[in-house]
Amino acid sequence: MAVTPYYLSLIDDSSAGDPIAAQCLPDLRETDLQLGGCEDPLDEERSMAVPGLIHRYPDRCLVTVTSRCAVYCRHCNRKRRWQQGERDASPAEMEAWTDYVRKRPNVREVLLSGGDPFTIDLEKLDRLLHDFRSIGHVEILRIGTRMPVTMPVGIDDDLASALRRHRPLWISTQFNHPQEITDEAAEACERLLRAGIPIVNQSVLLRGVNDDYDTMRELLYGLERISVKPYYLFQCEPVMGAMHFRVERRKGVEMMDRLWGSVSGLCIPRFVYDLPGGRGKERLDGRARNGDRDESAD
Numbered sequence: 554m555a556v557t558p559y560y561l562s563l564i565d566d567s568s569a570g571d572p573i574a575a576q577c578l579p580d581l582r583e584t585d586l587q588l589g590g591c592e593d594p595l596d597e598e599r600s601m602a603v604p605g606l607i608h609r610y611p612d613r614c615l616v617t618v619t620s621r622c623a624v625y626c627r628h629c630n631r632k633r634r635w636q637q638g639e640r641d642a643s644p645a646e647m648e649a650w651t652d653y654v655r656k657r658p659n660v661r662e663v664l665l666s667g668g669d670p671f672t673i674d675l676e677k678l679d680r681l682l683h684d685f686r687s688i689g690h691v692e693i694l695r696i697g698t699r700m701p702v703t704m705p706v707g708i709d710d711d712l713a714s715a716l717r718r719h720r721p722l723w724i725s726t727q728f729n730h731p732q733e734i735t736d737e738a739a740e741a742c743e744r745l746l747r748a749g750i751p752i753v754n755q756s757v758l759l760r761g762v763n764d765d766y767d768t769m770r771e772l773l774y775g776l777e778r779i780s781v782k783p784y785y786l787f788q789c790e791p792v793m794g795a796m797h798f799r800v801e802r803r804k805g806v807e808m809m810d811r812l813w814g815s816v817s818g819l820c821i822p823r824f825v826y827d828l829p830g831g832r833g834k835e836r837l838d839g840r841a842r843n844g845d846r847d848e849s850a851d
């Protein structure tokens with residue numbers, strides 16, 4: 554486990570089942586193997602074209618820059634990697650990624666993920682972004698990070714100005730509960746937005762954290778207020794050690810139906826289920842049921 558002092562300070566000690574505590578403090582249910590699940594529900598390890606690079610869709614790929622995070626979220630779908638300890642990709646691995654992408658003109662978008670890419674040395678991150686950016690057919694860079702949520706002080710001016718140089722660059726982050734939308738988090742997002750970097754949010758539907766209408770509505774309104782676009786709400790994957798977070802699909806669908814009827818479209822995310830092996834996303838929200846697939850997004 555790891556929790557930043559900041560994220561720990563968001564826990565309300567007086568409330569049993571606090572949504573911040575649930576996301577960052579270990580729970581005995583994580584060790585209950587009878588709850589089922591698997592280590593790699595998205596089959597990512599088998600989709601690695603070269604070590605650390607996942608290529609599941611023709612036009613984009615994902616690189617796992619580090620296994621380190623500021624906070625280890627108990628619901629993480631890459632929990633399996635924690636067993637390997639905290640490790641950044643080596644310069645040789647990074648070179649293999651850029652070589653791979655350079656030879657594949659179909660790849661127009663590269664997503665830096667992890668772990669949290671913002672935990673690596675800034676110079677190293679800057680170099681990697683520069684190397685991808687210098688490949689002519691790579692049009693878009695994206696970074697997946699929870700740093701604005703779990704350690705907003707890490708989004709400083711040096712980071713924002715380094716990122717600005719590599720635009721168009723998008724950030725996807727993961728706010729899951731309105732208690733996470735603090736002044737500090739808003740300032741961190743503002744720093745990125747001022748650098749010309751748009752931010753989208755990919756929440757996970759989590760039992761006891763955000764699986765009720767009022768909490769979800771407050772979260773979506775809060776995101777809209779800090780100019781972070783709610784993009785996806787993910788059905789929690791069947792991850793071994795995170796099964797106690799899973800919410801019945803039907804409940805999620807009902808909540809989203811209610812939100813569709815009462816909240817501005819600007820703050821409505823798509824409710825989706827990520828299918829293993831690059832088979833796209835199954836849309837679960839009120840506008841596309843019956844197993845509709847969304848192959849265009851990740």
Ligand code: SF4
Pocket residue numbers: 621622623624625626628629630631667668669698699
């Ligand atoms: S920040 Fe992301 S990668 Fe890291 S533990 Fe949380 S969900 Fe997993």
